[in-house]
Amino acid sequence: MIDRLLAAAAAFALASPAAAQEAPSAPPSPGEIVDAAPAADWVAIAPSDLLVMDLAPDAAGKSRRVVIQLMPAPFSQGWIGNIRKLAATHWWDGTSINRVQDNYVVQWGDATEKKPLPDGLMAVPESAYLSERQRGTTTWLPSANGTYAPHHGVLAGWPVAWNADAAWPVHCYGMVGVGRSLSPDTGSGAELYTVIGHAPRHLDRNIALVGRVIGGIEHLSSLPRGTGALGFYEEDAQRVPIAAIRIASELPASAQPRFEYLSTESASFAKYADARANRRDPFFIRPAGGADICNIPVPVRPVAAK
């Protein structure tokens, strides 16, 4: 029996790709479906919709780049206008990562809370947390859970929830939102956070989401947790400096990161979403028969620079 257990240990990996190779006739895993998607199913993300955050190099001198995809209309456009202005004026350069709360968020901005903001930022009203429901343009994911909203799906590559009146983006892992104070129309876009734990869906419709991390999230999620209240760092030396934040289209062409996402209107995405909800690859013995919206992340991949 020891030998059998040893063999088990040797072969163990959660949903190992090797498993599928051993059983060539097995149903494909979600990852294999994505890998097999034709080039036409992938949508290039415009460099003008990418926010590039370069952190100070790590202790070994290695560069740390985080890439955030900004949300398209109709969502959060007031804040995204502010974010574009903050990036254009280089406002974030020299600010820092100030908060890392385990199973919750990483937050960045001005730790001194005294740096003047550029002129012309908007104060965005609470109504902008929602958008009129976009009928006919949303891919339903009917198996996604209804605890937080009657419906969930993906709209042009983004996870959304909706009811009879409105649609809104949801707080999945890696989503980026705008810190605010008690009043809902506060929050300029200068203080941003990303989710690094279980989806805090209670924040939906209470804080504005403006994008998602699509590259380098490990440079945020693996940072030491802050020991102050709410995971704020207590000492200057703990805060990782932000060297620069730019819109990618403002970088030299050779330095622009390029990404594409799997069209959520494609047959490949439908097959992928179904496979996420019903795992039939060989590791699984009981497919769940459903998946919550945050367990069907929209596939995004880097592509070589032109």
Add this chain to the structure above:
Amino acid sequence: MIDRLLAAAAAFALASPAAAQEAPSAPPSPGEIVDAAPAADWVAIAPSDLLVMDLAPDAAGKSRRVVIQLMPAPFSQGWIGNIRKLAATHWWDGTSINRVQDNYVVQWGDATEKKPLPDGLMAVPESAYLSERQRGTTTWLPSANGTYAPHHGVLAGWPVAWNADAAWPVHCYGMVGVGRSLSPDTGSGAELYTVIGHAPRHLDRNIALVGRVIGGIEHLSSLPRGTGALGFYEEDAQRVPIAAIRIASELPASAQPRFEYLSTESASFAKYADARANRRDPFFIRPAGGADICNIPVPVRPVAAK
């Protein structure tokens, strides 16, 4: 307007405790409800149910202790018997953290996959992934989502799901499970993992859960992500050594960590769960009206050693 935005930045914190202080008549936050729970609502966790994992000190020489609460009957007892035997024989001493996959799991055990296991470990059958439904002893959380099971609740302090026939523990952040190979009855308990991202509920009933991290999870969740397939480390030097894993009751009394959890049968827990599902503290403008089971974590706190 700049001043107003500055003030917003200064005051910002997601659901800040300061907010409640400013509005003394405001409904309490979930944390405030837990803090106000009477001593009688807290249940001591037996040291014999705590697995203590001491990692090698970090680069600054600081100790790193992770404490895992093992699951009580009726769940997973075959594996937990194996885990007790592995700890008693010091089998894990000198093994390592081998895998850190972002938004998924941290996994530990023998990286060489050749270390002989102690005699007498059980091969646990697939049927042990479930348990006969425990009627009358489960606290319902009727608002918890039904995507992955018709019912969710807490049973003696643990998040569980159930249907007409069976109950099973669920993969929330910090839950600890048993790695296995393709066959469901593999997996000795020697290879363990914990969840460090969005709840991978598709693993429920497909892998055995045996406990949860209740202390020091940041020593696992903030580790550098592995760059190999599935987040496995590719070089020996990347693997954090495990100095020792022991059942707490086998440690000297003065070195035994002590924890207690908020009784899930208590009025305090009911109030806390309701507040998690309906955030009425001042930061929130739209309470969700529900929460998924993993967004109602059972409160656990360390207590001073006797």
